[in-house]
Amino acid sequence: MKLHSIDTGHFKLDGGAMFGVVPKTIWQKLNPPDENNLCSWAMRCLLVEAGDRLILIDNGIGDKQDARFFGHYYLHGSGNLSRSLQSKGFQEADITDVFLTHLHFDHCGGSIRWNSDRTKFEPAFPNATYWSNEKHWQWATQPNAREKASFLKENILPIEESGHLRFLKEGEDLLPGFSVRLVHGHTESMMLPVIDYKGRKLAYCADLMPSVAHLPVPYVMAYDTRPLLSLGEKAAFLEDAMNGNWTLFFEHDPVIECCNLQRTEKGIRQAEAFDLDQWV
Structure with missing residues (x-):
């Protein structure tokens, strides 16, 4: 198995x-805001090579919404999903599985992307199976008023x-060595991958802990x-991560x-921080 960090940009x-x-x-002090009280955040995904399967975990914000929508989120940085995949030697058509945490x-x-003449939507990964779970799918397709703006039907x-x-x-499990942990506080039945990698486990934190700054439990x-x-x-x-000597992504x-x-003395906190390609 081989893992790659995929940079889809910041917002x-x-x-x-x-x-x-x-x-x-x-x-x-943890993430300095701009004059509008906005902080910069990554939209970092994970690409998993596992035998004949190429699994993409999450895929960022996409590019099909209009300027008004993107104007709320101030997209910035050089990251781009297609370019990041290409830098690893892959194209969208190579992806066999798209695992959606939520x-x-x-x-x-x-x-999902526009088709070539922008008349309808189509899968951005034409040869991939897209993975969710039944409870979260129902939650997202029949959204509550609080989350409706985050679950876009397109x-x-x-x-x-x-x-x-x-x-x-x-x-x-999605496959051997790729287990799935369900959590329900952020949204119903969010799926967190826990992956066996180089003799240890890597846990993809999604929105349970979106950043290192969110490690303190009350944050x-x-x-x-x-x-x-x-x-x-x-x-x-x-506790499981600490006891199991997991690495968090x-x-x-x-x-x-x-x-x-x-x-x-303050609880479980960050030790070594590093990029995925520095894993030893």
Whole structure:
């Protein structure tokens, strides 16, 4: 198995929303905001080579929305999904599986693209199976008022219409060495991959812990639908990661791709931080 970090670019979100009840006097030291209180965040995905399968975990915000939509998020940086795949020697048609942690637009927007004459939508990965789970799919396609703006039908419904959609069952692995942990605090049934890699485990944190700055258990996003549940899920996840000597992979940290963990008097915190290609 071989893993690659895929850079799809950066965007901006409100710092207060990203850190929930944590005061700005504290969180601004972790990710300094601009004059509009917006912080920069990565949209970092993971590419997994496993035998004859090439699995892409999440795929960023995509490019099919209009200028008004993108104007809310201030896309920046040099990252781009297609170019990042090409830099690893691959094309969209090479992807066999698209694993979607959840269906918020910044995680699945690259799943679907316009066709060549912009008359309809089509899968951006024409030969891939797209993986979600039945509970989250129902949650996303019948959205509550709080999350409706994050579940965009043009990112989601064409997957099912194309015939490429499959559901993982609770407790089911995608393949040997690629297990899936369900968490429900951020959104219903978000899927976190835990992957056997080079004699250890790498955990893809998605929005359970979007960045290193979110390692403290109380640092829960205001976007989470069930913040108290997130607290318990984070604590349990960090204990398992610490006890199992896992490496964490961060989807949204603007700088840090991966870190190991250590126990401190303040709780479980970052130890070594490094890029995925520096894994030893």
